Amino acid sequence: xxxxxxxxxxxxxxGVFVSVLLFSAGCGDNTNGNQNETNFSNEKKTGLSDFELKxxxxxxxxxxxxxxxxxxLAADGxxxxxxxxxxxxxxxxxxxGPAQRNVLQRVTPEFFMNxxxxxxxxxxxxxHAKDMLIQYMQKMTNQNVNLADARALLExxxxxxxxxxxxxxxx
Numbered sequence: 001x002x003x004x005x006x007x008x009x010x011x012x013x014x015g016v017f018v019s020v021l022l023f024s025a026g027c028g029d030n031t032n033g034n035q036n037e038t039n040f041s042n043e044k045k046t047g048l049s050d051f052e053l054k055x056x057x058x059x060x061x062x063x064x065x066x067x068x069x070x071x072x073l074a075a076d077g078x079x080x081x082x083x084x085x086x087x088x089x090x091x092x093x094x095x096x097g098p099a100q101r102n103v104l105q106r107v108t109p110e111f112f113m114n115x116x117x118x119x120x121x122x123x124x125x126x127x128h129a130k131d132m133l134i135q136y137m138q139k140m141t142n143q144n145v146n147l148a149d150a151r152a153l154l155e156x157x158x159x160x161x162x163x164x165x166x167x168x169x170x171x
Contacts, residue, residue: 047125056107056129057121058114059147066109069158077149077156084143085153091160096138104161112157113150115140 046053051061081089081100088096103112107128115122115129119140122129133139145153 046127052126054108055110056112056114056118057126058118060110060113060117062110064109064113066158069162070155071159073152073155074159075156077152077154080145080149080153081156084145084149088138088141094136097136097140098132100157101160102164104157105164109154109158113147113154116143116145116150116153117147 048057055063085100089098089100091099091101093099107115111128119129119142123133123139129140
């Protein structure tokens with residue numbers, strides 16, 4: 001009986017050892033530098049590509065080439081903000097949603113546009129949007145903004161961002 005218990009204990013210990021080895025191999029960090037494997041890993045975990053993780057889910061599928069600020073487009077964006085966004089967002093304080101003056105310090109221009117254009121899918125699938133929903137406990141309403149209006153809103157926030165930069169440099 002003693003021999004049986006000894007063999008059983010040895011088998012149990014070996015099983016635990018093998019399990020620990022397999023578990024640690026499965027949890028290892030992928031540090032071989034293979035970008036394709038990293039992309040696949042992100043897509044497998046979240047269902048989102050690296051671009052979508054950084055820039056949100058929506059019609060903006062590549063990095064924007066913004067160029068110089070367009071003041072007329074920004075003025076249109078300010079009007080759109082006042083009519084469609086200001087009931088939930090203030091520029092400098094938390095309201096129903098987050099303060100917006102420094103939004104481009106927190107997210108990419110592409111993310112901003114994708115969130116404005118596609119809030120429902122972002123809130124359902126994107127980790128950052130889900131975190132914002134938890135923090136503010138209110139879904140962003142889909143205002144049915146079109147691509148041109150979203151671009152105008154972005155330009156308005158670029159003007160506000162430029163003002164923030166100027167204020168920092170004068171201090």
